[in-house]
Amino acid sequence: MVFSSLLFLFRFLPIILCVYFVVPKRFRNAILFLFSLIFYAWGEPIYVVLMLFSTVVDYTHGMLVEKFKNKGQIKRAKMAVASSMTINLLLLGFFKYSDFIIQNINQLFKISIPLLNLALPIGISFYTFQTMSYTIDVYRGEAKVQKNIISFGAYVALFPQLIAGPIVQYKTIDTQLNKRKESFDQFSYGVMRFLSGLGKKVLLANNIGLLWDTVQKIPSMELPALTAWLGITAYSFQIYFDFSGYSDMAIGLGHMFGFRFLENFQYPYMSKSITEFWRRWHISLGSWFRDYVYIPLGGNRKGLPLQIRNIAVVWLLTGIWHGASWNFLFWGVYFGILLIVEKLFFLKILNKLPKILAHLYALFFIWIGWVIFALEDFGKVGEFLKAMFGGGAGFANTSTWYLLSNYGLIFLILIAACTDFPKRIVIRLFGNSEWSLIEEKEEKTIIKQRLRIAASGIFIVTIFLLSVAYLVDASYNPFLYFRF
């Protein structure tokens, strides 16, 4: 099930809200667990078994780690962590990468081992990473062991972040899992976040995604440069608003049920370097690799050559995490190289450049990255890049102007929406709102508050109605993360 569907909004959500807030507190994790399983099973009933398996395995491993640690048997505790990681990685590897490996072996040795053709269990890359973080956190003493398997199950299957993140590290919601206080205040904040996310996904991402769809269908020999740039810009906006929209919806839903997940996006397209971009894009994945791969490998503490090796390892893994295909691996390597170059010397130069140039530099390489990411086939990537630089069909043609006349205004909206500009305007006009959870020192005027109440009311109703309208006529509502 996805959040951006009538089914979720008008069946699943009302039911779980009723049940969750009616039952006594001590049953709430059980309700979350149960409903999360239903949420997951809706699309793939069979793979629920996999999720339950994962839950039981990591629950027992957590207990084992704790037991061995308490007895001072550190070696055994380490073994337990290793065993948990092995099982998780095997799960992930088997379901996500076996066909990719078989294909390559077949090609390399000119043989034909039949493919398994397994459907990728949705969200497996997210929940295996989450459960791995649990055993490691317990081992490191950064989180307490979870003795209640229902509560642990609720963490693993927690439906808000189940299928598209953010990757919630166990230590960040450790205490919330057992002691959280739902409140109107937090619920209201959750509503605002959820609706922002819904709007981003349904109104912005889906809309501009249509343009990328159109451009993608044009044969590269008939593709003028400007159309190619419009196309990849459309894709860049689509994936950002789609992905960050999902994260907003997840964070918002989390707040409704009393959780506080960490932020996952921080205006990534405002970056002035690739290094900065990766601090702002899919933050939960970056932190995961930092905490569980980069730092354990020694991070930057063991000299430059090892640091470069560590960066390389992290980015190979980041690449292949995004999908079992060479282009994703290459995409990771591409960013790894850019990051190393920046680390070595380029950041210093960038810092001296005028801001606008630094922005353009970052966007340029991010955009090229999306070409590699989106097209999946190296031949197509090459042809598309060629067309972007005039090697397709010149600079522009009639259809370029047509696309621009259709999407011009939407582009302007998207450009504004991917910066912090709208937020700053809102704060300027209405003051800091309650639902931003930032305490304002002094309320300036009653009028500002009244305005704010009116504006938030209008915002809620408008976004809600428009999104529902787009969902009712759902001719185009893709789920982009089926490869993750």
Added chain:
Amino acid sequence: MEEQKRNKKSIEKLLPTVLFLLLIFGFTVISLFAPIKKFSENENRVLAQRPKFQWSSLWNGTYTKDYETFITDQFFQRDAWIGIKTWTELAMQKKEINGVFFAKDDYLIETQKKEEVDTKQLEKNEEWLLKFISKYEKLFGCDRVHAMLVPTASEVLADKLPKFAQTYSQQKLLDQMKTDFPKETFLDVGEILKQHTEEYIYYKTDHHWTAHGAYYAYEQWAKACKFLPWDISKFQIEKVNDSFYGTIYSKINIKTTKPDEIYLYQTGETYQVEYDMDRKKRDTLYEKSHLETKDKYSVYLDGNHGIVQVDTNIKENADRKLLILKDSYAHCFTPFAVNHFPVTYMIDLRYFNMPISQFIKNYQITDILVLYNVRSFMTDKNLYKIVR
């Protein structure tokens, strides 16, 4: 003052929660209790019904999928929501929405994209049509066998499309076919229609041409048959409806334009119309009961039927019988053509399964017209029947 402020604060805290809960619970309750519709007149299709629960269908995923379609199809006030979407897109300056151009002079025109053309199907259809026409041209002569593919509004009214808009060039296809087909058998009515673009030759909210547009094509066809076309003054033109919102309107559901008008071309002749050979006879070409429904274009010869037979008292061509193989564009054309034959048959290949060659033989057909609009000709999946 302090108290008031605190009050406002709690309103501010509560408002999003209350509004959101009202919205989701409100629509949920409404959608649960709204009656389930079988058919959408507006979209002209059967709506998804509540799927029957079965463990097997749950397990293989079809139940959940069907259930989602059911909710979407049956959503409370579905048409109004689609209208809201269209308004939003218009506000965003979109020139085409749901495959519809918002063209000049209030025309809604269906898009036809070059990339979306099924060239394989098109090539096959061309081949079958050519084979059929060539065969009967040899048997009956080139005055008696014709193919007429009528370009749709996106081609003929191209000047009315939004600036820079591009569509598939139907004219190129017609030009090509004209040279491929024997002698004068292929009638290109594109040119004549393009001379009358400021007249009411296409509906503004429907994908059909009007009877007025069909009249120009009729003149050209009659001349090609070596008949004297009936002058327009011989018809009493009767406006029977001015509230027609057609199929293109249904894709966008907003009334940015005035509704279409429907005209009937009446003559003093007597007609006998028999639908689907069921001996149910009518004495008119026009079924006015349809004017009370959404699908008003069906006023012309009662909409889609496998076979329709029209008998007249016309003395011209007393020994001849015309067969029209067609899509719905023919429904407002045939009322002109029948005035030259004592008997006319109209066959829709979608609903007709006797081999056409056998029909022609058994019913002693002497004249043939194949009439489709270009769009439906390009995508038609039943034209293989024409060569059986």
